Amino acid sequence: MNLILKSARIIDTNSSHHNATKDILIENGIISKIAKNIENINNYKEIELENLHVSQGWFDSSVCFGEPGFEDRETIQNGLNTAAKSGFTSVCMQANTKPVLNNNSDIFAIKGRSANHAVSLLPVGALTTNSDSLDLAELFDMLQAGAVAFSDYKIPVKNPNLLKIALQYTKQFKAVVCSFPLEQQISGKGVMNEELTSTKTGLKGSPNLAESMQVARDLFLLEYTEGQLHIPTISTKESVELIREAKKKGLNITCSAAIHNLFFTDEMLSDFNTQYKVNPPLRIQTDIDALIEGLKDGTIDMVTSDHNPVTIEDKNIEFENAAYGTIGLETAFGALNTLFTTEKSVELLTKGKAIFNANTHCIEEGQTVDLSLFNPETKYTFAKNNIFSKSKNSIFLNHDLRGNVYGIVANNKHVL
Template identity: 55%
Template sequence: MNFLLKAATVIDPSSPFHHQTVDILIENGIIKDIDALLEVSENVEEIKLHNLHVSKGWFDSSVSYGEPGYEERETIENGLFVAAKSGFTGIALNPNTLPITDTSASVGFLKGKSSQNAVSLYPIGALTVKSEGVDLAELYDMQQAGAIAFGDYKKAIQNPNLLKIALLYAQNFDGLVLSYPQDNNIAGKGMVHEEEQSTLLGLKGIPALAEELQISRDLFLLEYTGGKLHIPTISTAKSVQLIREAKAKGLQVTCSVSAHHLYLTDQELSSFDTNYKVLPPLRTQKDIEALLEGIKDGTIDMVTSDHQPIDIEHKKVEFDNAKYGTIGLESTFGILNSILSLEQTINVLTSGRDVFKVENLSIDKGNKANLSLFNPKGTTTFSLDHVLSTSKNSAFLGKEITGNVYGVISNGKGII
């Protein structure tokens, strides 16, 4: 398909057209021309949208669907459509499927299932066989099949020697190791943040210490082994400080934070709404302020939706029995755009591409078109009407968001 974007404001500091309002001609997936005014020609679809802004395609470093094994939660086909309508041209898919993505064959299945789509799917391979934390999975073979990183989703590596070996081994092929930050011995049977609110509600708590101890351990191991470590979805003020200090030492450590940990606190739990049951648990306003500061000074490398569809049978139950997780693709831009500047929002939605080594092209003539289309203005209340996912477990229902997403142009296709 060929497209002509009319009067599009470019938000891309790496582009010579940054902050300019231009027409963008895309032919066969390539940006053919950019100018103040371009004429529509035959076989070109003209796209004129209110207050149209474009940026480099957004990348989400932590997305779960369900397929294979849990298709009732979300299929790959619908999940990629949701991602496109939410502005994401690339997603890293977590290995929490059935079977677990721990072989080159399972990585190949995901790549094949998602090919020919506007949104690029990048599998994350499990770090250990069946994500059981006992034996390393076939990391190199999975990388050769298309895996971009290795980690056990929401499962901490309790054996420090296993993580040490993984960090050493992955250096042979420049692999990126993920380590979920939770010491299970400290977390115990906790479900929410351990502080005043958990006591008032009578819910077992997970102290911030559980996250911070694990991060401290992992950073010591990284300093010893070298290699590259990514710590997904940090949530506490002390975690930010620990990673800030590690980066100052020159360690190759990166981290992400979920959008809901930048916006929601444990005060939401008073409703006992299971959509707020997430891992890590929602923390305090003090933690949010530290996380936002971490974004502004570059300690936190990226923001993820941490999109995790859970079917109603496993969410609309007693709080103790409900599964962890919230969907987030549809709401991430609107939430971030409410609390960060537009340029900060775009930066944290695209910076993960460099960390995970996926294509990251600026908006310029001759480059592939990998674009997110959006309007940063206007406020609305996020409701079920905004939810395109099969599962509806959003923690943001009823919250105010800023701006709206039109869609994407990527891989020679447009979903708008």
């Protein structure tokens, strides 16, 4: 692949060209020249787009594609195309498939189905067999096959001894163990945040305590084992405070927040719209403020779209019976760029790469090309025609966003 990006504003704090507007010459997947004006002597394809900005390729630590088993929700190929058009050059695919990704052959199969795409798919293996929280899955074998982490998507590890053993075992090969922060006995049958809105609507609520109690438990286990733990999609002020203190102690802990939990409060559920039914649930403004502060001071390591396609049949039913989840790849940048500066948004979309062993390439001559292309100034109302996913369950429908994505250049390919 040979092409020239014309008049691209470079957003990369690790690059000597940060904040400069330059032409970028790419030859055979390598950045061969960055200069004010590059003459196209070889008649390469030129890409010239309005207010073009480029950054290191974006990364998402939690997406669901359904395949195998739930292709009606999403397929791997369309999921990867969606990721590319949304600016992501690498994504971690969760194990909530059918069958669950339990062993090395499952991981090999997923890697095979995603080969030769512009987006790098990084499989997440199940932490426990069939994600049933009873026995550890074949962690080391899956790691050898290409798994980058282990997680039972949205399913908490009920048995603390099982998590203790997982943290001790994975220390030997430095794998990332993920533990979903929910104490189910406290949460009970809660379907939204337990607060004023749940009282008004009559919907059963799940309190902040259900999350923070599990976080506290997991941090005690982490301190005891001296392992490596990632807590995905925290959503409460108390969780932020607990993790902040754990980091001060020097524990090897990382965490993420879902972008929609930064954007919406639980008041959005006042009219029982199931598009806003997510897990963890939307909280109150105090929690959102704590999450944003946690992202600013580094307590929260990264954001995720928590992209989870759900069919219309599973969403357009009674609220208590509707499925949790929202798609989020298409809106990730536009939402973040509404809340933060463009530079901070890019930082949040690239920061998690090192934790999950995703390739990192700064924008310099001689580096492998791995770029996201975007215009941060465009303002628009997100609509169904902006959705690339097979499922259309977006929490951001009809909401105003800032910044649209042109595509990516990565893995010696480009998708625009």
